[in-house]
Amino acid sequence: MDTKFMSQRIGKAFRKFFRSGSGKMAFVGAVILVIFVISAVLAPHISPYDPTKRVGRAFTPPNSKHWFGTDNLGRDMFSRVLHGARIALLIALLAVVIASAIGIPLGLLSGYIGGPLDRVLTLVMDAIYSFPGLILAIAVAAVLGTGIVNIAISIAVVYAPTYFRVIRNQVASIKSELYVEAARALGANNWTILIKYVLPNVLPSVVVVLSMNLADAIMTEAGLSFLGLGIAPPTPDWGYDLSNGQRFILMNDWWMIMFPGLAIIILVLGFSLFSEGMNEYLNPNVGQQE
């Protein structure tokens, strides 16, 4: 049934490519994401050079040997951008997993139990939420130090309140639904009601928040690396390459920042298009209008 569902959706998106906005958006987003994921997974096999070694003359503009040119140390930019996708996706995924692992259970409890616990948790989460994201991530990253897991944690701290707020508000409204009262009348305990009746009804909105947060997480990760708080230098990373390349912008070496920058923009765009399109698909009211 699921495969039928998906194929119908994709087929529909094809047919309404120029008519239905949401179908087009989700489809284009999905294509971008698939391309990036494939290149990240296959990076060691498809990249022409080792991204951390000197493979040609420094500051070579893009040519047939080095499609994206080389940087100040003679490293192949194309290989670095390909490998950069690995780091970006890995950290973004890890950050989103950690953020949802914190935000979803707390949101469920807070919305379902309510009372003083809800007020305290909401206050704490709102306090975190009110910080500008990058500044909070910088502060946490500065404390934790560099490394993939540490960066993921510092990004997760920024995004956990988003999950918390979405889940909490949904749970608070689902709690008063008739099927929850019916479950109570059946004799179900609170835990069962929460897992079997409330959680499945909030998950669709989590999917949307999840893909939107992935986009944000990639930008935050690039921002941290740009500021030197990200991954240690020899590892290929878009944010680091950007900050490295901008030092030579006055020498007109545009390729060093253009390609990592484009990679970030396109990947973020892919996530945004996908989540926006999915949002409209998953929203039953929009679906019925078709």
Place this chain on the structure above:
Amino acid sequence: MKDSALVAVENLVKHFPVRMNFIQMLFTREKKKVHAVNGVSFKIEEGQTLGLVGESGSGKTTTGRLVLKLIEPTDGRIKFMGKDITPLKPKEMRPLRREMQIVFQDPLASLNPYMKIGEAVRHPLVIHKIGRNRIQQREMVLEMLEKVNLRPPEEFYNRYPRQISGGQRQRVVIARALITRPKFVVADEAVAMLDVSIRSQLLKLMVDLKKEFNLTYLFITHDLATTKYICDRIAVMYLGHIVEEGSFKDIYSEPAHPYTKALISAVPEPDPKIMKTKKKMIPSGEVPNAIEPPPGCPFHPRCPHKKAVCSRTFPEVVEISEGHKVACHIYARR
């Protein structure tokens, strides 16, 4: 002394606090309350059906929820199978829920949209640990689905609530309520949202199931006509009070309370000739606000037979014939 009644309710009261904003809080000393249920008493013998009739806002749905302790009563006592369940905590109520069930008005809203029908009906068995394993539970579910005329049951088992019709959904809800073989079922406007043709089918199903499982119903409705098929006794509610209670025949052919008379006169008659000659007496005005109910008899502002005493004291309940009780000053003993 053992009480023969399966369900007995004594002087049940439920007040809901009214939400006020900050400014209102500053200027009001006492908290405002909605007087949803104001001292309701009734008994239901095992195997009987009590119809609770009243217009919207009369507190009949609140009464149904109170009897099952889905909400806590402000005052009064609820006895189930001779046991006082009023002081029980929600946790202590859980095992008892196997014996008492509820069918709500809106079948779509009372089913989890992400739960397949078979799973929804099986869930009570999981909760109360009935049946040895999944396979046996599945068998029980299929049997139950067949009993509520969802055939073939295998086909319905794997569907989602949105994929079936309203009448079928209500059958699923009934199957879910009855799978633990309860003794007592509250039907809260259970057929009100369905088409007239499906309504009679479901009423017939409920009567059949009642015989088969020896059920006791509290049948809540605003529609006097549907009580004809299913109820042994009828209690008429008005603004949180039971104003008249009696056998189906008492209420229908010899209504005593002015409000009941008005209700009966409003039931449409299939024969247009009788309908034309039938004397209608629709009470003037609207149902008073339950936040500030009128003093004395709740019906007095609209009553055609109003006396001076009506606005001062609440009438005593008088038994005018065997089992036919009325709360009205007209019948008060002098």
